[in-house]
């Protein structure tokens with residue numbers, strides 16, 4: 061990581077502190093374009109927005125998919141105070157963003173939480189009803 065990239069990562073940590081000061085979980089992220097300029101910044105707002113999806117990484121992935129060309133998105137880096145969760149990692153993959161740099165790992169974050177507070181996956185069942193479920197999908201991806 062370059063000195064300039066460390067500065068961008070420190071800014072993401074600053075945004076995390078701002079999120080906490082504003083009554084939200086302590087996470088912040090930003091996007092740096094191909095030339096290193098900051099394109100957008102976000103803070104977690106899941107409590108004040110009463111929105112479980114209001115993670116800064118997800119908000120920035122949605123912004124990037126909407127506002128950037130695929131070429132610029134691919135050359136854009138997300139700097140984030142913590143490794144993106146599964147929800148945000150999925151959105152980042154769909155956004156076309158080219159790279160993610162994070163400070164805390166998910167494991168390090170879990171180490172900072174009280175035991176027993178990790179999220180657990182809901183039980184899932186499937187696949188089922190393949191012959192019916194494939195009908196609306198067939199051909200869609202080759203149109």
Ligand SMILES: [Zn+2]
Nearest residue numbers: 115144145148
């Ligand atoms: Zn997330």
